[in-house]
Amino acid sequence: MEREQALKIVKAQLTEHRYQHTIGVMETAIKLADKYGEDVQKAELAAIFHDYAKFRPKEEMLQIIVEQKMPAELLDYNSELWHAPVGAYLAEKEAGITDHEVLDAIRYHTSGRVGMTLLDKIIYLADYIEPGRHFPGVDEVRAMADADLDKALIQSMKNTIQFLMKKNQPVFPDTFNAYNSIVKNSGG
Template sequence: MKRDQLIERVKAEMPERRWLHTEGVMAAAVVLAERFGEDAERAELAAILHDVAKYWPVDRMELIISEQHLPGDLLAYDKELWHAPVGAWVAQHEFGVTDNEVLDAIRYHTSGRSGMSKLEKIVWLADYIEPGRDFPGVDRIRELSAKNLEESMLAAFDNTIAFLIAKGKRIYPLTIDARNDLIQHIKGG
């Protein structure tokens, strides 16, 4: 599918304000890919599709998680996590994406995970720092992202985890794993 066709189909799945967010993620992903030596086209493709299922009804996402044998533990956590693995499934089965790294970048753009590829990290961070985001700490993380991918991600994970704790929310295990993996990577062992 051509880029313009893909954009039109994905844009139809979300309200205008979410499409503006997606455009911001696309732009940030391209900048980060160029900065850190990743394929900008693949980063942009994952960014275009990352929120394709974000505004789907919860019961539709739940059905896909159950019927397609996506990680069942997701159902015990915040519904905000669900659209990422559902989106990866949609990208593969409805949009014909076959690049496993692109699919993983979509799949883990909310939770992260241990052993993230550079592409996954770029899309995860682009979603976090895109220009439309405005929350405490985001400017500092944008500054860090100009220098170091992993250190900016660690700061973002710390920010997210602190927010979830303050709200009394459960933290998805893959998020903890992603943070721990980054610490190990940064400390060199």
């Protein structure tokens, strides 16, 4: 799918602010893919569709999670997590994306997972560090991403986990497990 066609499909589903975020994620993902040797077109497509379901009604997302037999555990955590797996499903069903690597990068861009692929890591990080993001610690992760993708990923997950813990919010187990997996595999 060509960039302009993908952007047109996604723009119809997003607010202008979220569309600008998507452009930032796309540009960041392209840079990271080029730097770390990932397929740039796959990174571009996954980045464009990463928030495809972000503004779908919660009732619709809940229905898709149940009907498609997605992990029921999702329903026990913040509904902010839902748009990623639902977005992967809808990107396939509505936009015709069939590349499983692209769909997985969309599916896991908020939670991470054990055994993240290079594409998964790039989309997760691009979403975290795109130029429109402004929060404590993001500049440090941006600098790390330029030098070591796994170190940047570890720091971004650490920041997210600490943020949730400070707010007394539960942390989705896939995120803890992804963090542990990356730390173990990168030598700490």
